[in-house]
Amino acid sequence: MLSVNEAIATLLEGSNRLVKSEDVSLDQASGRTLASDIIAPIDVPPADNSAMDGYAIRFADWQDSNTGIPITLRITAGTVPDPLEQGSVARIFTGAEVPPGADTVVMQEHCEETDGLVRVLKMPARGANIRRRGQDLSTGQKVLAAGQRLRPQDLGLAASLGFAAVPVYRRLRVAVMSTGDELREPGENIQPGQIYNSNRYTMKAQLAAWGFEVLDMGVARDDPAIVREMMSRAAEQADVIITSGGVSVGEEDHVKAVVDSLGSIDLWRIAIKPGKPFAFGQVGGTPFLGLPGNPVSVFVTLLVVARPYLFACQGVAKTSMTPARHMARFEKKGSKREDYLRVRATDTGVELFPNLSSGVLYSTTWGDGLVRQGVGEDIAEGGTVDFLPYAMFN
Amino acid sequence: MLSVNEAIATLLEGSNRLVKSEDVSLDQASGRTLASDIIAPIDVPPADNSAMDGYAIRFADWQDSNTGIPITLRITAGTVPDPLEQGSVARIFTGAEVPPGADTVVMQEHCEETDGLVRVLKMPARGANIRRRGQDLSTGQKVLAAGQRLRPQDLGLAASLGFAAVPVYRRLRVAVMSTGDELREPGENIQPGQIYNSNRYTMKAQLAAWGFEVLDMGVARDDPAIVREMMSRAAEQADVIITSGGVSVGEEDHVKAVVDSLGSIDLWRIAIKPGKPFAFGQVGGTPFLGLPGNPVSVFVTLLVVARPYLFACQGVAKTSMTPARHMARFEKKGSKREDYLRVRATDTGVELFPNLSSGVLYSTTWGDGLVRQGVGEDIAEGGTVDFLPYAMFN
Numbered sequence: 001m002l003s004v005n006e007a008i009a010t011l012l013e014g015s016n017r018l019v020k021s022e023d024v025s026l027d028q029a030s031g032r033t034l035a036s037d038i039i040a041p042i043d044v045p046p047a048d049n050s051a052m053d054g055y056a057i058r059f060a061d062w063q064d065s066n067t068g069i070p071i072t073l074r075i076t077a078g079t080v081p082d083p084l085e086q087g088s089v090a091r092i093f094t095g096a097e098v099p100p101g102a103d104t105v106v107m108q109e110h111c112e113e114t115d116g117l118v119r120v121l122k123m124p125a126r127g128a129n130i131r132r133r134g135q136d137l138s139t140g141q142k143v144l145a146a147g148q149r150l151r152p153q154d155l156g157l158a159a160s161l162g163f164a165a166v167p168v169y170r171r172l173r174v175a176v177m178s179t180g181d182e183l184r185e186p187g188e189n190i191q192p193g194q195i196y197n198s199n200r201y202t203m204k205a206q207l208a209a210w211g212f213e214v215l216d217m218g219v220a221r222d223d224p225a226i227v228r229e230m231m232s233r234a235a236e237q238a239d240v241i242i243t244s245g246g247v248s249v250g251e252e253d254h255v256k257a258v259v260d261s262l263g264s265i266d267l268w269r270i271a272i273k274p275g276k277p278f279a280f281g282q283v284g285g286t287p288f289l290g291l292p293g294n295p296v297s298v299f300v301t302l303l304v305v306a307r308p309y310l311f312a313c314q315g316v317a318k319t320s321m322t323p324a325r326h327m328a329r330f331e332k333k334g335s336k337r338e339d340y341l342r343v344r345a346t347d348t349g350v351e352l353f354p355n356l357s358s359g360v361l362y363s364t365t366w367g368d369g370l371v372r373q374g375v376g377e378d379i380a381e382g383g384t385v386d387f388l389p390y391a392m393f394n
Numbered sequence: 395m396l397s398v399n400e401a402i403a404t405l406l407e408g409s410n411r412l413v414k415s416e417d418v419s420l421d422q423a424s425g426r427t428l429a430s431d432i433i434a435p436i437d438v439p440p441a442d443n444s445a446m447d448g449y450a451i452r453f454a455d456w457q458d459s460n461t462g463i464p465i466t467l468r469i470t471a472g473t474v475p476d477p478l479e480q481g482s483v484a485r486i487f488t489g490a491e492v493p494p495g496a497d498t499v500v501m502q503e504h505c506e507e508t509d510g511l512v513r514v515l516k517m518p519a520r521g522a523n524i525r526r527r528g529q530d531l532s533t534g535q536k537v538l539a540a541g542q543r544l545r546p547q548d549l550g551l552a553a554s555l556g557f558a559a560v561p562v563y564r565r566l567r568v569a570v571m572s573t574g575d576e577l578r579e580p581g582e583n584i585q586p587g588q589i590y591n592s593n594r595y596t597m598k599a600q601l602a603a604w605g606f607e608v609l610d611m612g613v614a615r616d617d618p619a620i621v622r623e624m625m626s627r628a629a630e631q632a633d634v635i636i637t638s639g640g641v642s643v644g645e646e647d648h649v650k651a652v653v654d655s656l657g658s659i660d661l662w663r664i665a666i667k668p669g670k671p672f673a674f675g676q677v678g679g680t681p682f683l684g685l686p687g688n689p690v691s692v693f694v695t696l697l698v699v700a701r702p703y704l705f706a707c708q709g710v711a712k713t714s715m716t717p718a719r720h721m722a723r724f725e726k727k728g729s730k731r732e733d734y735l736r737v738r739a740t741d742t743g744v745e746l747f748p749n750l751s752s753g754v755l756y757s758t759t760w761g762d763g764l765v766r767q768g769v770g771e772d773i774a775e776g777g778t779v780d781f782l783p784y785a786m787f788n
Contacts, residue, residue, distance in 0.1 A: 026580065026599075027598065030603060044589075044590075046588075078574065078576030079587050095589070096587070097586065131751070135753065136756055152597075152598075155596065156596030158580070159580045159592040160589070163580050165581075180472065186556050195443075195489070196556050198551065198553040201552075201553040205546035222471070345716045347716065357530075361530060365547050365548050387718075389786060390547075391785050
């Protein structure tokens with residue numbers, strides 16, 4: 001059996017970025033993956049400016065007397081200041097450029113203004129209350145790295161440098177298929193022997209939340225010709241194909257045979273629970289991920305095994321995550337497989353959903369994350385465990 | 395000064411859900427907030443079905459002999475099985491309904507089939523390998539609660555119950571304004587005295603990531619008439635108004651005076667760092683949040699103070715979060731304010747961005763979360779701190 005880490009490493013070794021870059025406006029760039037490093041083209045801030053409302057002064061003017069010095073300038077944010085003459089002060093507001101000649105800003109609460117003359121009640125250190133040119137960023141500095149998934153603050157940073165658009169990778173196109181004669185779609189009437197399709201909706205929503213373009217190929221009946229036609233179409237249109245179900249060795253599992261005939265497929269035995277069976281291959285050169293059929297297995301393998309691979313295909317640089325540590329409010333013996341337990345976080349620790357069956361999708365909605373239980377790791381009540389909140393997979 | 399918790403509690407006490415519900419299809423429901431409880435209308439699974447490929451048997455038939463029993467049925471997923479006659483077995487596949495009369499499934503690897511006769515090599519316990527009707531969910535069970543922000547697995551669960559659409563709250567409409575004569579938009583030429591607007595882009599992207607409908611009112615020059623016109627328009631169109639900058643007491647801060655004249659405004663002194671000043675009020679009855687002007691202060695108050703309030707207005711039930719615990723790789727004395735430190739998580743702990751200035755937006759993009767340093771809490775190298783990954787705010 002492959003360990004989970006070995007499986008992920010093998011997938012990543014065989015992965016390539018599958019998408020080219022394009023420029024998009026900042027309003028369209030949230031969640032997209034940066035295609036080139038962003039280098040600061042200017043200093044931020046571009047000039048010394050005042051950190052508060054107050055008075056810009058020449059510090060040396062105040063060494064001898066403090067009997068009141070006249071205000072000769074009024075500088076608001078967005079204006080170009082004249083130089084500050086010796087023996088005068090400037091009224092200045094937050095964000096306004098400090099005039100040439102001034103070297104210190106005194107906050108207004110520490111000054112007294114009478115008839116156009118200012119007295120300083122509490123003198124700060126020379127240079128105080130000035131945000132220096134380039135204090136945030138200096139020209140030529142690398143501020144965002146290619147492969148970064150752009151968060152709101154990253155877009156704010158790009159904006160602060162004057163970028164109206166940024167280069168990002170085209171969204172990865174992921175084709176989603178489900179298979180099974182027993183599946184009916186929500187809204188349809190269900191007959192004996194049938195169940196509602198849930199994997200299709202879990203997968204589509206998760207892939208979309210990751211920023212991929214989802215191509216919903218529909219549901220294939222358990223008929224090799226139909227599976228084959230759908231698979232060929234998916235391979236033409238998508239960058240990656242993902243399926244749920246149909247990849248074990250049963251007579252009614254047609255996906256394996258079809259992928260084998262159109263490309264190649266390996267059934268992997270990954271030491272993960274839930275999560276069997278998992279298949280990896282290609283259809284006419286398009287990568288193929290075959291997830292299990294059980295709803296919890298689909299969800300866990302999508303998050304744990306497929307996500308790093310899909311992110312790599314999208315050009316994302318960092319595909320791993322640092323788990324949080326939390327106290328276990330349950331006990332559970334370890335096994336030969338890495339177990340992804342569905343838990344709920346409380347102030348005093350994480351609680352385990354009692355039913356561990358891979359068929360019980362409710363276990364994933366009941367809580368807010370997974371505990372990763374290593375191979376052979378016994379979890380004791382009150383012990384510390386690796387906790388992966390669902391939010392961190394996004 | 396208000397503590398951060400007091401400020402949030404005060405905001406939440408004054409909050410109401412501001413949006414009505416609407417039905418949307420599952421494909422449109424990701425990230426939306428559920429408007430009614432979801433009650434299971436059916437059992438899931440709807441009937442006993444086979445957990446694997448194998449043979450469905452009557453357990454009692456096998457107590458006396460194991461010389462081979464004939465196969466009389468072949469049951470695939472999605473078909474309605476005939477009853478299983480005494481003294482016979484059914485070939486059955488994963489997910490297929492267990493026929494009346496059968497009470498146990500033997501996995502195929504534990505059977506031998508010769509000339510239509512089956513021998514069991516390893517007999518499981520009676521009742522084995524059957525997923526029982528209602529094992530996942532039973533009719534009438536509450537499975538998702540109103541106020542839940544719908545995650546991919548929640549949509550999968552709703553699908554498994556046959557819901558093609560779900561009731562969600564209309565997206566909260568949040569109007570975003572920035573103010574300041576010094577602001578230029580990305581892509582424009584910058585002149586001396588000017589800086590690029592970043593808050594507008596950070597705020598818009600963060601609000602959109604939270605699933606709100608963002609109304610970008612643009613940038614108001616520092617002119618009371620313009621601010622007033624923009625503010626009135628925002629109050630008419632939006633559920634909530636949010637601004638950055640312009641709410642301190644300076645002569646050039648027109649937002650405060652305008653909101654005061656059109657409604658009411660309170661300047662809050664929250665013991666948060668960065669994050670001063672923060673204002674709360676209303677414009678013609680539309681709630682108004684006035685964030686500070688500095689980019690890091692905007693980002694931190696948006697995440698820490700504004701988010702719980704906005705979520706409550708959206709109808710989200712849970713607005714708090716459980717911080718992760720991590721080891722500090724730095725030391726820092728506590729102060730009179732709750733400090734939100736920009737950090738980067740590594741395998742050995744969290745590292746602090748060295749420049750704590752609220753002007754340095756780069757501090758938020760450099761790392762991946764905030765450490766919450768309580769009032770008066772000294773952080774020692776190697777000590778444990780509250781860590782809030784940015785991903786958890788989504």
